Amino acid sequence: MKEIRINVNGVFRHLIVEDNEILLDTLRTRLGITSVKAACWRGECGLCTVLIDNKPMKSCMLLSVEVDGSEILTAEGLYNNKRARVLMESFVKHGAMQCGFCTPAFVTTAHSVLSSNPDADDQEISEKLKGVICRCGTYFQIKEAVKSARAFYKDGSPETF
Amino acid sequence: MSFGGPYFTLPKFKYLRPDSLEELLSSLHEHSGNAKIMSGGVGLLAFMKERLTAPEYVISISKVPELKTLQIKGGVLAVGANVHLSELESGSIKNSLPTLYRAVKNIADPTIRNMGTLVGDLAEAVPWGDAYPALISMEAEAEISKKSSSRVVPVNGLVLGLGQINVDDDEIISRALIPLRKVRGTYLKFANGSEYGLATVALTYFTEEKRFNLVIGSASETPITIRESDVDWDFDKDFGTNVEKLERYLQLNVNPVDDLLASSDFRKNVIRYLSLQAVKEVFLDERDQN
Amino acid sequence: MNSRTVLGEKVPQVDSWLKVTGTLRYSFDISLPGMLYAKLVTSKYAHAKIRSLSFEEALKVPGVVAVATGKDFPFRLGIYVSDRDVLAVNKVRWVGHPVAAVIATDMSSAEEAAEKVNVDYEPLEPVLDVEKALEKDAPLVHEDLADYSVFPGFRPVPGTNIANEFNLVKGDVEKGLKESSVVIEDTFRIPQISHAAMEVQNSIGYWRPDNVVELWSSVQSPFATRFLLSKSLGVPLNRVIVHAPPIGGGFGLKAGLGWEALVALLSKKAGNRPVKLVLSRAEQMTSAPSRDLFLAKVRAGFSKEGRFLAYKAEFFLDAGAYADYTVNVARTAGYSAEGSYEIENVNVKSLAVYTNKIPTTAMRGFGHPENHWPLEQILDRAAHELKMDPVSIRAVNLLKPGFSERATGEKVREDEGNPEGVLRTAAGLIEIDKVENPSVPWTVIGKGLSMLVKAPSQPSNAAASAVVKLNEDGTVDVITGTGSMGQGTPTGLAMIVAEEFGVPLESVKVVQTEGVDTDRSAYTWQTVGSRGLFSDGIAVLRAIEDAKGQVKKIASAVFRVPEDDVEVSGGYVFSRTHPWIRKELREFANGYTFSDGTSVGGPVIGRGSYIPVLNTFLDEKGHGSNTVFHTYGATAVEVELNLITGEIKVLRAVQVFDVGKVINLLTLIGQADGGFIMGLGSALFEEIKFDDSGWVLNPNLTHYYVPRITDCDFEIKESFIETPQKDGPLGARGIGEHVMIAVAPAIANAVFNATGVKMNELPMSAEKVWREIMKQKPELFSKALKSFQESLKEVMAE
Known part of the structure; x- marks a missing residue:
């Protein structure tokens, strides 16, 4: 058992976790964060992607103890970020989802792509989103959605409401 | 497997x-x-x-500061065991160590590269790993540390087979040491129907010394290294002749495995294709080096 | 209140915001107070007797509540042939066959305990090949086939491994072949593939103390699940409640009955506490069903004008250990074997065959990706022999709406669609005749197309129903039986309702968007077969009509005009002859109250239903009438083929469908593109690989590769033709499965047209294509390699 202090979607959490506890389980089962999905449990599908100190990582392959001290963002939290909200709206408008099971992972990853490079081109967007699988095949729509949200990630556009 | x-x-x-x-x-x-x-x-x-x-x-090792460093010292890039792969995707690495840069770009996906490390990829000791063949081609060394001492060995030879590595239980590969010499290089991966390559080619050409290491990965339990001397490559001679020699060498000496990903004969065909692409890129096509 | 029409526009799915924020609740996300977790113990043998089974050590693991084995649950399950057990009883039939289940308070304990269940097996000879399974002395996968219950129209052959035999006979095929100028003969094969739905199968069972069985499950067809569960376990239908939250991808995997019987029984065994089973990806790919393996031996004859004179085909569908659903896939592949063409003489035999491999079930396309794979390639090959082009040979043979008859004897309806328009549109968009130059001389660019047609394959009584309720603020609630799995049906239904009442889309709520449950939803047979929008759509339109009738009755009293003078549209109720007499629709929602306080009518609740009429079972020659609508489509591609490595790269893709009427353009395009990508996966990459003892070698998403976003760097165009289906909802037809059917044959045809290399087997992996080039056209490889080698020298010379 280990004590960890993390900030999840803006809320500080002080948790006691098992040594072998996986972050995916901590987030889903203990904190009720259901946007974090899983489909392979071994780092392939990317549906468990969360932002850890603003970097996308696959939470099924992380021990909860390892993220002690980090700031974790998921789709639920990004809803309160103005830029990410625009990105989400772009996903909605472009129909960049079918069953929706992978959508939060794409939104989360795309947010980090545009945050680090608002000028990301088709190829970069594609390459950076490679770690998430959408079996419904909404990839064309996802690319369009991300591209058309780029302007809102440029300097000057606010992050908070 | x-x-x-x-x-x-x-x-x-x-x-x-x-x-x-x-x-x-x-x-x-x-x-x-x-x-x-x-x-x-x-x-x-x-x-x-x-x-x-x-x-x-x-x-x-996530909180060990010594292992987090990525530094240049004495003509060597030292990559600490806890340097994430994504940290190696920089413009300066791309310019100075193109083989490394391209190998890293081929590892898993960008999200995984935020988590995984170069040394970890090496230490996993799997035949389909990308770090090992790339490090061999760059003539990298590994710093291996234990309580009382540390040793530096060539990376080549460190992996003995699937899951087997020449590092003792009380040791850690603390850093990968990559020489910073004038090089051109590339890393090509042929993946089809899998995340893993069914064959990879790492090529590093030391321009001043006029020698190269062409390392074939994912095609056998441990990578196959081919040097200019192995193929009798003569930099003063016609390029086409040299390529023919390389092809002949591959034909005679490279016998890839048969497994889930591909049959031996197909791998062999792909290896020739990748090898020729690699020499073309490295020796002929300067534009691709930028 | 009057609103513009939204039909045919790009409308985001109504649950989009829940999806982007990850707050839509799938059954994967549900947990109940006191819930326990189940873990499967699975077979290590493809075929073996269970000598004994012990689990004392497992019970000692802290947190373990119970261990269940096959003997605890002596029930048989299945939709068309009840060939499934709940857990293996006496023998195991494939590697991965669940033999026991551990129930524990947490997953970690369950997993630890599962390792401590010991099973002693006596290995039996397995049969792992579909053709060997048909040999006389082949081991039997199901000795008791004669005792299984069978749905009308299916014909298992006890004493063999044949789960179903279907025959389609028209004319005299041998005579037709004899009269043909060109006969194409070949053997085609498609391996087993995985649905790879991102949400793995997962179910919660709660056998309540009052003996009501309650389930939360990732299922496509809650009513069918309820029916099959009730039938198998002997619980009355209304004592079973199936909750079906939105699902994270189904593609056929989640049709019928999944793991619901097991979790219900486990709950009972665990002292009536809720039990959840979630499959791991490996379990999903080894213990749960996949798509059938398909083997086709065909002979096709054509006249010198290109008329399709004869088609003789034998289809063998390797159904694996359970043919549950695959008997109908085989039947469907058989009766629709002629595709979009009128063939004079047809003889198709289609068998579903048991083997000791992972079981199989329905998958998107349901026998059509299978039967179109040989058919659509035969046409290009015949065209080549006859010096015709792929478009004209198809045009010559296409079914003619209003004139042709299918081999089943069914008339091709006049309003069925415009197959020729589809064909020519696809050919035009891909510029089939325009030759493209490859980027380097060791590749070639090829273009290919494939037609497709499909009707829902459903029992003749596949009904649907709907309820439409008006609210007093003018909003409308719609209750259906079709839920949300990404296909967009709830959104389409909401658009239809908005259109018909003339209210804004936001005013319409399709309750089942957030989940179906069998207690509170309207009945629909299943969410399968591309039937949702069609069947539920008709039911919804009838419910609207009924609701409008009720409004008219009330309004007639209020307006003092005859009922048939009352019109409901644009959000208003008015007199047709005196249009200034009008009131807002909302004023009638709960009946109408006059200014003096007196009231007439009551809450408006419209009901509507649908059942296919005049459908029949097919007889022994495959004759009968068993379809309600057909959707035609075509896929066309431009691909670049590397002649040295065999790698195929799609450069352009075209998807054309006659959808009758575009309801929602956004979800329609989404389906067309997404289906292409799924088709691309099965065309180039996907194959469940087995070793010689029946073990799956790639039960993961690393070696079972499904397309990623980086595989989609090509251009895709969609085009939709609207030939209204007279009895369809506003003229519309279904599209959900069609989008992936023709992708593989279109790519194979592109390869053939560019090189003459015939691809008989899927997937067209680089290695397989390379091998075929080396076998069929080695000179292409040599030439390509040479040009590649030359290119090295050329660069040098520069």
Whole structure:
């Protein structure tokens, strides 16, 4: 058992976790964060992607103890970020989802792509989103959605409401 | 080798997180044989979920400052064991160590590269790993540390086979040491119907010394290294003749494995294709080097 | 209140915001107070007797509540042939066959305990090949086939491994072949593939103390699940409640009955506490069903004008250990074997065959990706022999709406669609005749197309129903039986309702968007076969009509005009002859109250239903009438083929469908593109690989590769033709499965047209294509390699 202090979607959490506890389980089962999905449990599908100190990582392959001290963002939290909200709206408008099971992972990853490079081109967007699988095949729509949200990630556009 | 364990959870273990290299090494010493080192964790947790390994202790190196450094010293780029792959995707690495840059770009996906490390990819010791052939081609060395001492060995030869590595239980590969010489290089991967390459080619050309290492990965249990001397490559001679020699050498000496990903003869065909692409890029096509 | 029409526009799915924020609740996300977790113990043998089974050690693991084995649950399950057990009883039939289940308070304990269940097996000879399974002395996968219950129209052959035999006979095929100028003969094969739905199968069972069985499950067809569960376990239908939250991808995997019987029984065994089973990806790919393996031996004859004179085909569908659903896949592949063409003489035999491999079930396309794979390639090959082009040979043979008859004897309806328009549109968009130059001389660019047609394959009584309720603020609630799995049906239904009442889309709520449950939803047979929008759509339109009738009755009293003078549209109710007499629709929602306080009518609740009429079972020659609508489509591609490595790269893709009427353009395009990508996966990459003892070698998403976003760097165009289906909802037809059917044959045809290399087997992996080039056209490889080698020298010379 280990004590960890993390900030999840803006809320500080002080948790006691098992040594072998996986972050995916901590987030889903203990904190009720259901946007974090899983489909392979071994780092392939990317549906468990969360932002850890603003970097996308696959939470099924992380021990909860390892993220002690980090700031974790998921789709639920990004809803309160103005830029990410625009990105989400772009996903909605472009129909960049079918069953929706992978959508939060794409939104989360795309947010980090545009945050680090608002000028990301088709190829970069594609390459950076490679770690998430959408079996419904909404990839064309996802690319369009991300591209058309780029302007809102440029300097000057606010992050908070 | 195929994965397909049914498990969601990890076996039980005790988690240790030393705060310094010294503490790490004594912990390794103390639990030698019962412990596994975790850098990014991507490989280790996968193996543990498959129940291929169930160590009593997992020693995390995430808080060991000495292993987080990426520094240039004495003409060598030292990549600490806890330097994430994504940190190597920089413009300066691209310019100075193109083989490394391209190999890293071929590892898994960008999200995994935020988690995994170069040394971890090497230490996983899987035939389909991308770091090992690339490091061999660059003539990298590994700094291996234990409680009382450390040693530096060539990376080439470190991996003995699937999951087997020439590092003792109380040792850690603390840094990969990559020489910074004038090089051109590339890394090509042929993947089709899998995330893993069915063949890869790492080529590093030391321009001043006029020699190269062409390393073929994912095609046999350990990579195959081909040097200019092996193929009797003569830089003063016609390029076409040299390419023919290389082709002949590949034809006679490279016998790839048959496995789930590809048959031997197809691999052989792909290896020729990648090798020729690689020499074309490195020796002829300067534009691609930028 | 009057609103513009939204039909045919790009409308985001109504649950989009829940999806982007990850707050839509799938059954994967549900947990109940006191819930326990189940873990499967699965067979290590493809075929073996269970000598004994012990689990004392498992019970000692802290947290373990119970261990269940096959003997605990002596029930048989299945939709068309009840060939499934709940857990293996006496023998195991494939590697991965669940033999026991551990129930524990947490997953970690369950997993630990599952390792401590010991099973002693006596290995039996397995049969792992579909053709060997048909040999006389082949081991039997199901000795008791004669005792299984069978749905009308299916014909298992006890004493063999044949789960179903279907025959389609028209004319005299041998005579037709004899009269043909060109006969194409070949053997085609498609391996087993995985649905790879991102949400793995997962179910919660709660056998309540009052003996009501409650389930939360990732299922496509809650009513069918309820029916099959009730039938198998002997619980009355209304004592079973199936909750079906939105699902994270189904593609056929989640049709019928999944793991619901097991979790219900486990709950009972665990002292009536809720039990959840979630499959791991490996379990999903080894213990749960996949798509059938398909083997086709065909002979096709054409006249010198290109008339399709004869088609003789034998289809063998390797159904694996359970043919549950695959008997109908085989039947469907058989009766629709002629595709979009009128063939004079047809003889098709289609068998579903048991083997000791992972079981199989329905998958998107349901026998059509299978039967179109040989058919659509035969046409290009015949065209080549006859010096015709792929478009004209198809045009010559296409079914003619209003004139042709299918081999089943069914008339091709006049309003069925415009197959020729589809064909020519696809050919035009891909510029089939325009030759493209490859980027380097060791590749070639090829273009290919494939037609497709499909009707829902459903029992003749596949009904649907709907309820439409008006609310007093003018909003409308719609209750259906079709839920949300990404296909967009709830959104389409909401658009239809908005259109018909003339209210804004936001005013319409399709309750089942957030989940179906069998207690509170309207009945629909299943969410399968591309039937949702069609069947539920008709039911919804009838419910609207009924609701409008009720409004008219009330309004007639209020307006003092005859009922048939009352019109409901644009959000208003008015007199047709005196249009200034009008009131807002909302004023009638709960009946109408006059200014003096007196009231007439009551809450408006419209009901509507649908059942296919005049459908029949097919007889022994495959004759009968068993379809309600057909959707035609065509896929066309431009691909670049590397002649040295065999790698195929799609450069352009075209998807054309006659959808009758575009309801929602956004979800329609989404389906067309997404289906292409799924088709691309099965065309180039996907194959469940087995070793010689029946073990799956790639039960993961690393070695079972499904397309990633980086595989989609090509251009895709969609085009929709609207030939209204007279009895369809506003003229519309279904599209959900069609989008992936023609992708593989279109790519194979592109390869053939560019090189003459015939691809008989899927997937067209680089290695397989390379091998075929080396076998069929080695000179292409040599030439390509040479040009590649030359290119090295040329660069040098520069």
